[in-house]
Amino acid sequence: MVYIGVALCLLSCTAAAISMGLSTGKAVDAVARQPEASGKINQLMILGFALTESTAIYGFVTGLIMLFTKA
Secondary structure, three states: OHHHHHHHHOHHHHHHHHHHHHHHHHHHHHHHHOHHHHHHHHHHHHHHHHHHHHHHHHHHHHHHHHHHHOO
């Protein structure tokens, strides 16, 4: 049962990777449409990446804790 719980915790890493890929694609489209706004678009994209990556790290750490404590 612990392994199923760990796999569910790691779903946040998969979701983060998918959302980062989608947001990168949208940012590239936005820069292609308005090149003069590339600085603001990149700034917002990096902020979104930081928030998304923190969610993935929390899920990863929770999975590791569950795996190694087997509580």
